[in-house]
Amino acid sequence: MFKKKIRVSSGVSQLDRQLGGLFIGDNVVWYDSAGSLASIFSLNFIQESQRQNKALIYITFDRPPKSLLEDLGPLAENQHLTILDCFTHGKGDGSEVFSKFYEKDGARWPYQIVRINSPGDPEVVSDAFYNLHGTMTGDVRFVFDSLTGMQDLWGGEEAIGKFYSRACPRLYELDTLAYWIMEKNAHSERLRANINQIAQVAIDLSVNRGKSALTILKADKRRPDALNRPLVYWNDGLDVVFETETGKGGNIDLGGRVKEIRNRQSMPQKELAALVGVTPSTISQIESGTIYPSLPALFKIAQVLNLPVAAFFENGSTAVDQVVFSDGGTRINLPNLSKRDVTGYRLSPADFDADAEPYLIEIPAGKKLSTHFFIHKGQEMGYLLQGRLELKIGNRLHQAGPGDVIYLTGELPSQWKNSGEETAKLLWVKIRK
Known part of the structure; x- marks a missing residue:
């Protein structure tokens, strides 16, 4: 009997719509061409997992615990998070600078950090996270940060390919959900092709002419309209906004949406400009499509018009199926x-x-x-x-x-x-x- 696939959220609603959501069992590979683009999607994934009270194991090869905790911020202070430290005795060479974390700060944190003393041995690392998984219940989530860091430590692509080809199917059978991050340009096309063949989902992140773009390369048992087509996006904090949505009429007229919503609220351009802190000419150019607003300006416009930023990028309301509205007007x-x-x-x-x-x-x-x-x-x-x-x-x-x-x-x-x-x-x- 086939297991029924359980669909869950990535924590980024527009990505869920483009991708068709995630399934329990998915191994999601993120090819990061800049080395820093996958982080925002990992953070949203962690936040969504914590919202559902799901256990999550974060395996870090590239960053020491202290740095990782600073990046996670409030997300780190969660009882369902376990950090598997493969850095301190890996790239950190067991240096006193990194080891002092455990003597000075480690015991006081409200989360669990497990230090791996022999991260140069793939079998030791595998045993560590499988043993941790055995103590947890439900569909456990994983973030592997990163395959590139593993390759640097384990001495080449052959070791990475072998490790991934074994771990991916096993995690699938254990009903986990795993994010795998790798720096795209640090690996050969051959390795990437082998990983794509095994993974359930593969996503490419790149920067072109100053714009970040996400491209869905593979999505098993889903038929995303945007397959192999770059989708421009940007983020502010944990909010991720896509410039276009496929399957809903193509390109979104951002300026037209701002004008439409402003007119529905009977707000003059001059007043919107004053509240946002720009000139009326700037609002006019945004609404005519002559220019795009800066990210801070876009979020301020949304705040003034009292709606989420995502509403500017959707053809029709996010509340189309809503029956009762309770915000009081x-x-x-x-x-x-x-x-x-x-x-x-x-x-x-x-x-x-x-x-x-x-x-x-x-x-x-x-x-x-x-x-x-x-x-x-x-x-x-x-x-x-x-x-x-x-x-x-x-x-x-x-x-x-x-x-x-x-x-x-x-x-x-x-x-x-x-x-x-x-x-x-x-x-x-x-x-x-």
């Missing part, structure tokens, strides 16, 4: 109206693509508005929850009280007035034409 700007006279809240997410857009409009007692809330060509309707309102359309005045419905199909009101003694609260819906 997002305050918006109403053009040409004073904030003292009226307050507006959008009740659905800014990136939610629907035929009806609900808002809550609040007008304090005694306030008069000299124009309508929105410039909208479609139909609009509202339900007065509280208070009394007077609206003027053409030469006619209309009165509305609690429970009344207001329906607009053509000419917009030229004036709104709160004629009551309490704040008027109006549930308002814009309907697409």
Whole structure:
């Protein structure tokens, strides 16, 4: 009987969509052409594993424990993490500089660090992590950092190929999930081809003209649309954002998405620019596609518009299947109206693509508005929850009280007035034409 494949996340949602997710049993090889690109994906993998309370063994050949702990940051302080130190008595040559870590700091850490005294022997290393695995339950996760470091210590590609060809199938049968990192240019095409043949997933990371790119080389039992096609991405902290998504219409119009979401919130370019800390001309050029925003600017734009950065790179809302929204609404700007006279809240997410857009409009007692809330060509309707309102359309005045419905199909009101003694609260819906 075949085992049912269990799909899990890599911790990077857009990678999951491009790849088709990870399966328990996968050995994922990361070919890093710059030597530093795979780290962000490993960190997300570790974070996701910890979120699921999964045991993870990190085998380090290239970095001493102290340096690795600094890179892991808060992720290091987790009871499910075990570090297998193959550096101190490997590339570190047992130097007192590195050994002092165990005398001074090692005993005080809240995680487990296991020092391997003979990391130059592949069998010793194998026995160490298999023995550790035997003490753990569930689908244990592994990060091997790195195959290149193993090769430097073990004396050539033949040893690496032999070790990998044995470990990969065994880890698969043990229902683990393993990341293997290697510096692409430090190994021959022959070795890479042999590793690709055994691995379930192979991913290439490169830098071209200052842009980082991810290319899916292999994905067993999955059919990624982007196979063998570079996908440009960037990261800020642990957030990874792809410039394009395949299978959803090709290239994403970043500037167009910024403009669309800004307009849905009725925010002028000038105001967005002031809140982001750039010139209105910069926002105009971003929205027209003339320039790309810097990474800090992009994250600031997302913060101001109150949505995740990923929303700029998706054709349609991430909330397309969501039924209930519980964030209480997002305050918006109403053009040409004073904030003292009226307050507006959008009740659905800014990136939610629907035929009806609900808002809550609040007008304090005694306030008069000299124009309508929105410039909208479609139909609009509202339900007065509280208070009394007077609206003027053409030469006619209309009165509305609690429970009344207001329906607009053509000419917009030229004036709104709160004629009551309490704040008027109006549930308002814009309907697409």
